[in-house]
Amino acid sequence: MMHRFPDRMRMRSLLRAAIGAFAIAGAVACSSDKRIVLTVYSPHGKELLDFLEKRFEKAHPNIDVQWVDMGSQEILDRVRAEAANPQADVWFGAPAETFDKGAKQNLLEPYKPTWASAIDGEGKDASDNWFGTYLTPEVIAYNSQAVTEADAPKDWDQLLDPKWKGKVVIRDPIASGTMRAIFGAIMVRSMQQTGKPDSGYAWLRRLDANTREYVLNPTILYQKIGRQEGTVTMWDMPDIATLEQRTKIPVKYVIPESGTPLLVDGIAIVKGTHHPAESKLYYEYVTRPDVLIESAKQFLRIPARKDIPAAQLPGWIQDALKQIKPMPVDREIMAAHLDEWMKYWDANIRNRGGK
Amino acid sequence: MNDENRKQTWLIATPVIALLLWTVVYPNVSVIAGSFENGLEHWREFASSPSDREALTTSIVISFASVVAALAIGVPLAFLLGRFEFPGRKVLRAVAALPAALPPLVGVIAFLFLYGESGVVTRSVQHVFSMPEAPWRLSGVPAIIFVHAYTMYVYVFLFVSAGLERFDSTLDEAASGLGASGWMRLRRVTLPLLMPAIAGSALLVFMNALGSFSAPYVFGGGIRVLSTQILVSKLNGALGLAYVETTVLAISAIAGLLLFRWLDRKRKYTLSAKSSRQRRQIKSRGLQTLTAIGAVVVVILLVLPHLMVVLVSFARDGAWTTQVLPPEYTLDNYRRLFSEAELWKPIVNSVSMALVATAANVVICFLAAYLIVLRRFSGRKLLELLVALPWAIPATAIALGLAATFNRNDIASLRVLLVGTFWILPLAYFIRDIPLVASAVESSLKQMDPSLEDAARGLGASWLLTMWRVIIPAAKPGLVAGALLAAVTAVGEFVASVVLFTHANRPISMEILAQLRALAFGTAAAYSVLLILLVLAMTFAARGFEERIA
Numbered sequence: 080m081m082h083r084f085p086d087r088m089r090m091r092s093l094l095r096a097a098i099g100a101f102a103i104a105g106a107v108a109c110s111s112d113k114r115i116v117l118t119v120y121s122p123h124g125k126e127l128l129d130f131l132e133k134r135f136e137k138a139h140p141n142i143d144v145q146w147v148d149m150g151s152q153e154i155l156d157r158v159r160a161e162a163a164n165p166q167a168d169v170w171f172g173a174p175a176e177t178f179d180k181g182a183k184q185n186l187l188e189p190y191k192p193t194w195a196s197a198i199d200g201e202g203k204d205a206s207d208n209w210f211g212t213y214l215t216p217e218v219i220a221y222n223s224q225a226v227t228e229a230d231a232p233k234d235w236d237q238l239l240d241p242k243w244k245g246k247v248v249i250r251d252p253i254a255s256g257t258m259r260a261i262f263g264a265i266m267v268r269s270m271q272q273t274g275k276p277d278s279g280y281a282w283l284r285r286l287d288a289n290t291r292e293y294v295l296n297p298t299i300l301y302q303k304i305g306r307q308e309g310t311v312t313m314w315d316m317p318d319i320a321t322l323e324q325r326t327k328i329p330v331k332y333v334i335p336e337s338g339t340p341l342l343v344d345g346i347a348i349v350k351g352t353h354h355p356a357e358s359k360l361y362y363e364y365v366t367r368p369d370v371l372i373e374s375a376k377q378f379l380r381i382p383a384r385k386d387i388p389a390a391q392l393p394g395w396i397q398d399a400l401k402q403i404k405p406m407p408v409d410r411e412i413m414a415a416h417l418d419e420w421m422k423y424w425d426a427n428i429r430n431r432g433g434k
Numbered sequence: 435m436n437d438e439n440r441k442q443t444w445l446i447a448t449p450v451i452a453l454l455l456w457t458v459v460y461p462n463v464s465v466i467a468g469s470f471e472n473g474l475e476h477w478r479e480f481a482s483s484p485s486d487r488e489a490l491t492t493s494i495v496i497s498f499a500s501v502v503a504a505l506a507i508g509v510p511l512a513f514l515l516g517r518f519e520f521p522g523r524k525v526l527r528a529v530a531a532l533p534a535a536l537p538p539l540v541g542v543i544a545f546l547f548l549y550g551e552s553g554v555v556t557r558s559v560q561h562v563f564s565m566p567e568a569p570w571r572l573s574g575v576p577a578i579i580f581v582h583a584y585t586m587y588v589y590v591f592l593f594v595s596a597g598l599e600r601f602d603s604t605l606d607e608a609a610s611g612l613g614a615s616g617w618m619r620l621r622r623v624t625l626p627l628l629m630p631a632i633a634g635s636a637l638l639v640f641m642n643a644l645g646s647f648s649a650p651y652v653f654g655g656g657i658r659v660l661s662t663q664i665l666v667s668k669l670n671g672a673l674g675l676a677y678v679e680t681t682v683l684a685i686s687a688i689a690g691l692l693l694f695r696w697l698d699r700k701r702k703y704t705l706s707a708k709s710s711r712q713r714r715q716i717k718s719r720g721l722q723t724l725t726a727i728g729a730v731v732v733v734i735l736l737v738l739p740h741l742m743v744v745l746v747s748f749a750r751d752g753a754w755t756t757q758v759l760p761p762e763y764t765l766d767n768y769r770r771l772f773s774e775a776e777l778w779k780p781i782v783n784s785v786s787m788a789l790v791a792t793a794a795n796v797v798i799c800f801l802a803a804y805l806i807v808l809r810r811f812s813g814r815k816l817l818e819l820l821v822a823l824p825w826a827i828p829a830t831a832i833a834l835g836l837a838a839t840f841n842r843n844d845i846a847s848l849r850v851l852l853v854g855t856f857w858i859l860p861l862a863y864f865i866r867d868i869p870l871v872a873s874a875v876e877s878s879l880k881q882m883d884p885s886l887e888d889a890a891r892g893l894g895a896s897w898l899l900t901m902w903r904v905i906i907p908a909a910k911p912g913l914v915a916g917a918l919l920a921a922v923t924a925v926g927e928f929v930a931s932v933v934l935f936t937h938a939n940r941p942i943s944m945e946i947l948a949q950l951r952a953l954a955f956g957t958a959a960a961y962s963v964l965l966i967l968l969v970l971a972m973t974f975a976a977r978g979f980e981e982r983i984a
Contacts, residue, residue: 118937124952145937148948152669157933160834164841166854166936180671224755253666292573295651295662298950299546306552306755326752326953418670425666426485 114143117357120154120349121146121171127378135364142357151177151256158186158349165351168358171365172212174256174342175204176263179414181347182208188348188355192363197386202343209347211383212366213374215315216403217261217340218332225310232311234336235265239285247286248309250300251293253425257315257342263413264340264406266420271409276420283424288433301328315342317379320395324379334399338406343383442897443811450801451813454820456848457865461835462684462827469677476674486679489658493644494686496578496659500643501636503583508590509632511732516598519713520722522729529736531973534588534919536739537926537943538648540962543950544739545581546572546652547746554742557758574657581649584739586642590635592919593877596911597631600881630880633698634873640690641825641869644683647929660686661828668830680831687826695818740966747959767956771964781968784941787856788924791863795871795920800913802868803875804905808884821872824865832865833933856939862930867920874916875909882908918976922969942968 121128125148132144149157151173158167158181170181181187182204189207202211219238221231232238238247252258262283269279291309294300297318303309305328319332346366348358364370371382372391381396389397469476480486514520515527536544548555551568559569572580605627609619625632650659660683667676716722747767749760771777802821806814824832840852840861852858886908890900906913928943935944942965949958 125948126952147935147937147940148944148951149932153932155671156668160837160933161841161853164851164853254669296950298953298955299652301953302546302955303552305752308551322752322953327750327755328752329755418672421670426483 114141115354115357116143116145117169117354117361118167119144119146119169119171119361120149120157120167121169122149122151122154123172124148127374127380130374130377131365131370134370135361138364139357139360142360144361146171150254152254155181155186159184162186162351165349165353167349168352168354169361170209170347170349171361172344172346174215174260174344175209175211175410176260176413176417177256178204178209178345178347179410182206186350188350188352188358190348190359190362192366194366194384194386197384199385202383203345209345210366211343212346212371212380213317213344214381214383215257215317215342215344216334216381216399216405217257217264217313217342218316218319218334220304220312220314220319220330220332222304222307222310222329223331224329225307228331231331231333233333235261235313236282236337238311238313239282239289241289243289243311245289245291246310247290247312248292248294248300248303249290249312250297250314251295253421254295255297258313259417259421260340260342260408261313262421262424263417264408266416267408267412268406270412270416276416276423279420280423280428284428284431284433287428287431293429301330304328304330316399317381320379334402336404338404340408341403341405345383440811443805443809444813446801447805447809447811447813447817450798450805451817451820453798454802454817454823454868457861458820458823458868460848461839462823462831464838465677465831465835466681469674469681471674471677476678479675480678480682485658486663489660489663489679490682490686492575492657493660493683496575496582496646497640497643497690499575499579500582500586501639503579504587504590504639505632505636507583507587508635509594511587512591512594512598514725516595517713518725519715520725520729522726522733526729526733529733530591531588532736532740533585534592534922534969536585536743537928537946537962537965537969538585539928539943539950540743540926540946540958540965541585541739542581542648542652543955543958544742544746545577545584547742548738549577549580552756554758555738561758578646578649578657578659582639582643582646586639589638589642589919590632592915593631593635593638593874594628596874596878596915597628597881599911600878627881629698630877633694634877636697637691637694637822638825638870638873640694641687641822644687644690645825645828647829661830664828664830680828680834683828684826684831691819691822691826743959743962743966746955747963749956749959751954751956764956767954767960770954770957771960780940780942780945781964783939784925784943784965785968787860787863787939787941788921790860791867791924792871792917792921794860794864795867796913796917798864799868799871799916800875800906800909803872803879803909803912806872807876807879808882808887808905822869824867825869829862829866829927829929830933833862833930836862836865836930837934853934854936856936858934858936859927859931859939859941862934863920863924863927866927866930867923870923871913871916871920874912874919876912878909878912879905914976914979918973921972921976925969925972926965 119128128146128148132146135144136142147167154170154173155177158165158170161167170187178187187208191207192210195203195210198211203209219232219235232240232243250258252262265282266276266279269276269282272278292303294303300312300314301322304312316332316334319330322328322330323332346362348355348362352358366384368384368387371380371384371387374380375382375392375396381400382392389400511530515523515530533541547553550556550572553572556568556570563569605623606619609623614622645661647661650657650662660679664676664679664683667673667679716725745760748763748765750762750764750766753762754760799821802817805811806818806821836858837853840850840858842849843851852861886904887900890904891897895903926943927941931941931943932947935941942961946958946961946965949961
């Protein structure tokens with residue numbers, strides 16, 4: 080390895096590479112136009128968010144919507160971590176339970192939208208911290224190649240039948256707002272019937288006995304159901320409908336006969352937003368009747384507003400809304416106990432094979 | 435050591451130590467402080483929780499098993515490629531580092547498609563032997579170790595290869611001349627000389643396995659490890675418990691660190707000569723065929739996950755259900771990718787952030803390794819600890835610490851507003867890659883005779899000249915290997931990015947995640963193919979660079 084006297088050229092080319100790296104980074108960091116940047120945290124996915132961004136920016140050319148796509152639990156976590164210096168302006172999408180937590184930790188800026196009266200008590204926060212945008216009924220879903228419609232479980236309790244042993248694949252309830260809502264509803268039912276959590280735990284224990292696997296991610300859940308690693312699951316209706324209508328994954332859903340938790344998905348303004356006026360514009364825009372109808376048609380979202388004429392919604396939503404029997408879920412009991420129930424489930428029920 | 439020398443040591447050491455204290459230690463002190471926010475209550479909760487105890491044990495078992503597996507693959511492979519000439523050597527050498535080019539999340543998904551219950555390999559075996567059920571299930575501890583062995587043996591391989599490159603074969607010949615048997619030479623000459631590389635890479639594997647997130651995240655449905663347990667607690671709103679779990683994970687990692695340092699304690703050997711790189715030709719016909727077949731099998735195993743990603747990138751989403759291979763192919767995934775207006779933005783973001791982070795790594799870690807290996811001063815132990823610390827802290831915790839520390843401008847408490855800006859991710863990448871680059875450089879420097887520096891100085895060379903002519907050449911194999919690994923890790927980084935990214939610096943991994951979330955496996959795979967190509971391009975660029983400066 081012969082080295083000549085410190086080679087200036089070589090030094091210089093190294094330096095140049097380093098300066099170049101910083102220059103590129105600097106340019107990337109600073110490249111932005113003069114529009115007001117509105118940051119939206121949302122779990123609603125690229126397609127819907129892209130659609131809304133384009134429409135909104137057309138209507139408000141001075142605003143640049145930048146959305147960050149992540150799960151609703153992650154958003155809560157992030158908004159909490161950024162509370163000292165909020166990065167987001169609008170939090171678009173999370174179940175009521177998650178918003179309630181955010182409100183309790185003083186992370187949300189109350190705002191009463193112009194259409195506040197079009198939503199009933201269940202679908203909004205009493206102190207205007209958040210309002211409902213979409214309804215998400217929970218359903219039982221199955222692989223339609225492996226299970227016939229007649230054989231598919233019709234109600235929650237039928238999932239406990241031994242014939243489904245090793246066939247149930249569900250998302251890990253700890254990380255999933257949807258699964259927490261279903262487990263929570265089962266527990267609340269137990270509390271309301273017996274005043275104790277025991278029968279709820281017994282139910283979950285029997286479900287665990289039938290469960291093949293807890294999956295940590297919805298995409299992998301769909302994949303496993305589609306490829307028959309498991310054949311039945313519980314999930315939310317709009318997502319399953321999307322799979323059924325937009326992909327080739329052979330899946331169908333059943334609306335549980337005895338009733339189902341009807342989750343409300345909402346929107347809120349983040350406390351400490353740097354752009355309160357623009358946040359409100361976005362808030363109002365994505366919940367306009369025409370935008371909601373378009374979202375229902377293109378992205379299978381069921382609007383929460385009650386003043387939208389049912390006739391303008393897609394047929395499958397009209398049918399579903401007639402069939403669904405909302406399970407009465409006491410949000411206060413949920414808020415008070417859900418974390419404790421989930422912790423108990425995680426420590427004492429998960430993967431015990433029903434024992 | 436004379437006074438001037440000592441002064442100079444501290445002149446370099448002070449800024450390096452200060453920078454590391456500020457970026458590595460400070461954010462994590464707040465995490466530890468957070469675990470005590472209610473006195474000992476969170477700690478009691480941890481101690482009384484059976485699932486947390488289980489997670490701790492499982493984490494440690496997985497980490498040791500991953501080390502054993504990675505050594506078992508990496509060391510023989512490095513020897514085979516470094517010492518022997520055989521048909522297929524060049525191809526094998528070219529793909530040996532390939533697993534490093536598989537971004538963490540993508541790699542795990544590729545494994546799922548290959549070896550998962552409904553994966554290609556699994557279903558093939560099932561069909562061939564007409565079994566009613568899948569022959570195995572890729573889940574739990576073995577699955578995680580399997581994935582770790584595949585992705586992490588690269589550290590061992592690269593380190594040991596670099597060590598072999600600097601290996602003085604005359605020592606071996608001398609021992610042979612003195613009548614030492616092959617086994618004796620391996621045990622008494624070769625292995626002791628390679629110990630720094632082996633211990634250094636084993637440490638990296640251990641730390642990486644301990645903090646590993648995506649493998650347990652995808653395969654660990656049934657089991658618990660600390661890194662996912664932290665996420666569970668955090669998402670459940672039990673931040674205090676998450677801090678305790680983070681602290682316990684860090685303590686386990688530091689215990690591991692001390693253990694591997696102890697294994698490496700007896701270094702008394704130095705190499706002064708440049709080796710003559712001679713590979714032995716395998717002569718026996720039978721052995722030749724055997725190694726060739728072996729090489730082909732290994733190459734296939736190494737390339738399969740990449741092929742899988744490519745295959746999925748051409749498969750129509752959702753059409754692949756119970757068949758062995760995807761039944762329908764399409765260019766739609768790529769079409770969709772290239773119709774994306776902002777396609778290049780995440781790529782430009784990732785590359786520039788990786789470049790910035792790696793540039794900083796090269797400078798800081800070279801200085802740190804130099805101080806640790808070649809200078810004797812009272813801050814050495816501290817520096818050694820600081821440099822290894824980021825491996826001891828799971829990426830999620832690094833990210834959380836950063837988010838809590840650099841969230842406002844406040845000079846009095848040494849805070850700078852970086853959260854929400856472009857610079858927070860390069861900082862996170864820089865921190866994550868410090869141990870990688872530093873230990874690569876260290877193991878190179880350890881093979882240098884320390885008296886060379888004094889000799890050069892004694893002959894009147896200035897400090898800078900000594901650096902340029904003696905130290906940097908000695909550090910170079912490690913420096914290039916470390917920088918390459920750092921850049922590659924940074925460009926596909928997932929865990930810290932997911933906590934800290936903003937719209938302005940959205941990296942490639944977040945784009946892939948967004949596609950996966952949208953169930954666009956095909957588009958995610960297409961994006962991954964781009965990322966893999968990018969990593970390969972970087973590898974070739976680094977090789978070219980290495981040759982030019984050599």
